[in-house]
Amino acid sequence: MENLSVVLYKRREEKPKCDIVLENRPIKEPGEGEVVIRMHSVGICGSDVHYWINGRIGDFVVDDPMVIGHEASGTVEKCGKNVSHLKPGDRVAIEPGYPLVNDDFSKSGRYNLSPVYFCATPPDHGNLQRFYTHNADYCFKLPDNVTFEEGALIEPLSVGIHACRRAGIDLGQKVLICGAGPIGLVSLIIAKAMGAASVVITDLFENRLEKAKELGADFTIQIVRGESPQDTAKRIEKVLGGMPDRTIECTGAESAIQTGIYATKSGGCLLLVGMGPEKVSVPLVNAAVREVDIKGVFRYCNTWPTAISMLASGQINVKPLVTHRFPIEKSQEAFEHTRDSKGIKVMLKCDPNDQNP
Template sequence: MEKDNLAVVLHAQGDLRLEQRPIPEPGPNDVLLQMHSVGICGSDVHYWQYGKIGDFTVKKPMVLGHEAAGRVVKVGSAVVHLQVGDRVAVEPGVPREMDEFFKSGRYNLSPTIFFCATPPDDGNLCRYYKHSASFCYKLPDNVTFEEGALIEPLSVAIHACRRASISLGTTVLICGSGPIGMVCLLVAKAMGASQAVITDLSPERLAMAKELGADFVLTVNRGDRAQDLAQRVEGLLGAQPQVTIECTGVESSIQTAIYATRSGGVVVLVGLGSDTVTVPLINAAVREVDIRGVFRYCNTWPMAIAMLASGKVNVKPLVTHRFPLEQAVQAFETTRQGQGVKVMLKCDQNDQDP
């Protein structure tokens, strides 16, 4: 094995560096992965730009990256379901203890969970990375490394659509057509949504959303009244949507989501913005509109792999830019500027294919 373990390390706000890290040795229940494809998430950029997200603050150098797939190069002594050479997707959240949340199947809510690239835990934007074998999922031959990396944002969408109880015939509004809005659109359609409206400020992103299966797209402008946008959504669908998935975290968009949703419907909040927002809560209450939160995901990788392998969901068009790991700073700048949809970093010098 080569000695090169180049990693993308955030030292402090605005201080992003490429540096060598030791190649880790897997424990009995771990595997060592040669990373192949790692997507840049908005949270990675946020940590770089601001040094914190909510209560999570970068206090020591941290390897970024959590949307990842790679190849097994070493297997821990107790691992039986994976072997050297297997191509795997990485679920970045690993429970540290068998607490009440783990026992109830909602391990994403465990306060002590390990999560890649969330302070103080290192991520996997590097050449070699050690991870719990139980949270590495073997990829079928017809699923690429890049698709494997995109299972992470796809899992956010699966969890959100499950929380929204989307099923055959559901009408859906999706607020925001960034990467998460796009995958929410794909998953909602795969789960049976009959009609979907998606909103955004960017005509280019809305054009892609249309290509990915949106029935209607709605261009919004800063300063638009939430009630007016809600009426426009109703006009497009002919009725208010049963479910709204809010992916921006912007206060005005959350307000639109509540006003737009049909009485008795569900609003799922996926996007993260300010800690405190002003929303028409009484409007939601008297119309029995349920407001449900989403925190990452749990128990989603098997469904995501099945969706990709069967062709029910196609995430390939989301990857608009690719950079070798050595050009990580340029890749982060491209993401920060909002160019394209998903920027993918290629970590294996000898294999830059999707």
């Protein structure tokens, strides 16, 4: 069987940008506790594009060729030894990161803080290929009424679940979300599902704010370039009818973090999801004297079962997030669409015999 794969190759003459190369790679035989998956749907994440354009994210550098992709679902093709909860033919969503050691973090359920294998994070290969082999314990069976694309969207959805849990979203709260990209939008969906009474979401682009309204945002605010964070915070308070109890910052932009501090209610929480510069200037004293808690997140943990239950029950709807679809052979074009912000979520279809959602 051919295993067409999407691989990033570091350019030698034009560092640090990478080339997207389609090539056939060997199918890895499943070891003990592993399964081979016939891949179906893989979403393109902003981090995938970042590796393509910049050749690195922080200390993770694409030096050797790397298969890209980590938002994924497919069908079990073959099981390795001692896999009892899955069988060939099972439709699964893939959690792309799993712990490599059973340390204190893993034992306490916070395995995202342990050393992990994580798809498409150097030196670990991703799953944008026809066939991919993964740890079976981190492959979750999909109910019949959950589509492959919904299964692939569980990865970004998990970021929203973990973020809202860390922020302590609760019934009746006012919530501010900075950034209406995919992560901001899934955070919106989950915040509403967890009982937030009113959610306002901000962004520079009107088309993203329109999508946010479609997904349940109570209010939207278009950011004005050059406006001070204090003035933006005042606009947020006016629209919400009070300062937000919780703020989820999904952009990583310094100005948005500053806005989050100024906007958040005293005694509230600002959660940092977006990854921006290593160092930013923030009004820390303002947060300290008003007891605004500032928290961070790193990916997610223990979210796939929750997401699957919410999707299967119809409690949430993520289908509107997918705006473009491409066959794996057109990965270059799909990445360009994502880079140019021509849609919300671009989905690549890996199975030549099944290009359906």
